[in-house]
Amino acid sequence: MTSTTEQPPKRRRDRAAREREILEAAERIFGERGYQGTSMDDVAAQVGVSKPLIYQYYGSKDGLFLACLARLRGQLLDTVADAVMAAPNAEDALYAGFLAWFRFLDEHPQAWSVLVDEGMLSAGPAAEATDEVRAAFIELIATMVRMNLPAGRPVDDDEVQIVAQSISGATERLAIWRTRAAAPPSPEKVARTLQDLLWQGLHTLKTT
Amino acid sequence: MTSTTEQPPKRRRDRAAREREILEAAERIFGERGYQGTSMDDVAAQVGVSKPLIYQYYGSKDGLFLACLARLRGQLLDTVADAVMAAPNAEDALYAGFLAWFRFLDEHPQAWSVLVDEGMLSAGPAAEATDEVRAAFIELIATMVRMNLPAGRPVDDDEVQIVAQSISGATERLAIWRTRAAAPPSPEKVARTLQDLLWQGLHTLKTT
DNA sequence: CCGAGTAACTTACTACGAGTAAGTTCCAGC
DNA sequence: GCTGGAACTTACTCGTAGTAAGTTACTCGG
Structure with missing residues (x-):
């Protein structure tokens, strides 16, 4: 009872x-x-x-919402970071990261609702916290991208940022789409397709 | 006066x-x-x-906001669609579309503020309209992607959707990032980098 | 010119939700 | 048992979305 x-x-x-x-x-x-x-x-x-x-x-209401956010965000970030770090090489890390992301969101649907509404707060003090979360993710992605670059090459930070922002945006939108779609493809399928879409291009970066 | x-x-x-x-x-x-x-x-x-x-x-307040949205959205969509349609081939179309998108947003900063706040309305009746806008864009992207595929091949609609959603998400996030960044890269640079990142992967799609 | 009829517009509210001031109740330790 | 502070409440204020009911100005047939 x-x-x-x-x-x-x-x-x-x-x-x-x-x-x-x-x-x-x-x-x-x-x-x-x-x-x-x-x-x-x-x-x-x-x-x-x-x-x-x-x-x-x-x-305040924002304060309460932020507290919720912080917890969920932490869990998600840890999950993805762990998956990425556990992978033996950059290619696998990319796939593993995507997979962990989509799986987590499948398994914590209500967490995701909160995080989506997070995006909704362009206005308000919650926006800052929101940006911090995203910044953490983007930093993770940027690190991965750099890991993938040959050590000797000069790195164009603008390009790394652009790529990291793109990936962040793509995964967010895909997550939202999957929650709304009638019959969303499996996390594996989405992660794989994303991986296929991006992997070649990431190499292009390195040789530019 | x-x-x-x-x-x-x-x-x-x-x-x-x-x-x-x-x-x-x-x-x-x-x-x-x-x-x-x-x-x-x-x-x-x-x-x-x-x-x-x-x-x-x-x-209602939502109604008023929606009306603003509809106008701006229409302009943006037309601009991008025109650029895409004017390009001689798929590769150029991709770049031209990105470029038109980022340029438009540079030239209409307040329009963009409204469209960003749009994203904020995950709740409320505005969400439907929002999704319609995005759906239109995604349709445009999906069409481009399909244009790029050899005619004879079977098309995996899930993959096309995943790619289209990704591109939509990436461009949205990049746009937001550019408005907030201290010294954002030029529209040309961003469009070029995105193009480089995605072009190879789009080919991968076709041979899968 | 003049009196309807109607479209444009206003005053004066209600409802509800965020946030607050000023207490009241319960438990710890002396 | 008494006192001090932490946990908690009642009873508000204020701002903003939304509405009911009325008033003003234009217009068109006579």
Whole structure:
């Protein structure tokens, strides 16, 4: 009976426990209804607590949303980074990274909803955090790209940036598309196709 | 003295004229402050008209935003499509399309702000319109990709979709990056790099 | 010129959600 | 048991989306 709905005899808890409880509820509700569609009153009611308490702990709606973001982002980033690092060479790393990305999103659909809504916050203070996440990813990609270049060659940083941004954008859009598509191709198929599309071009970079 | 601020002796106009006037103001204000940062009262005040009139003409805030979107989207789509169609072969078409895209966005920065905020509306009825825009682009890209394939070969529609989605995502993210970067590379450079990155891979598609 | 009829427009609201001020209740340690 | 602080609440303010109901100005037939 200890399901998601909380039982009445809920008393005071220490701050850390409450914060966790609030965060979990927020993650769930943001995931279901999006940022706009979620009101602080909703979250408060779900936790069985009053609104000002949430404000005391998280400062603002953005603050709460950011906290959700940070957690999910960390998980996703770690997953992908691990897959990339575990690969024996650049070619495999590329595929492994894509695969890890699409698989994670398949396995954590509600996490992804939050992260997508993240993109929605072009305005607001959440935008900065959003950019940080993406910057981390792009840094990872850029590192991979550079790994793939012969050591002696001069590196055109603009080109590396362009490539990294492109890959980041492509994977994001593909992820969104897959959640919406009626019968999306498997993570393996998408990762493979992407890999095929990009691999040759990455070599071109190196010989330019 | 007929600057952007309107002179007091502003009287009744017929509906079409007012709609245009409202749309222009909305486009400007949305472009400056984003969707969230713009209130209907702001727009009303700017036009020198009362809020309910805007509601009568555009139905809702989303409706007004959508109307802005539709116009800008149309311009952008036409520009890119023209460039693509004018190219003598697939390779040039790809480059020309990219170039037209990035140039347009350089030349219409406020238009782009609106289109970026567009992305922000994952929630709300604007999302549908957004998807339509993107679908149009993706259709254009998919057509180009198919043009590039030998006629006899069987076409894997999933792969074409994946590639088209990737390109769409890449160009969007690059556009956003360029507006934020301190010293973004020229449209030519970005278009060329993208072209280099993708061209080989598109051939791979055909021989798979 | 003149009185409808209607399109253009306004005033004055409601509803709801973010954020806050000022408490009240419960538990720890003395 | 009493006091101090952390956990928590009630009861607001303020801003903005959206609306109901009315008012003003143009127009067209007589």
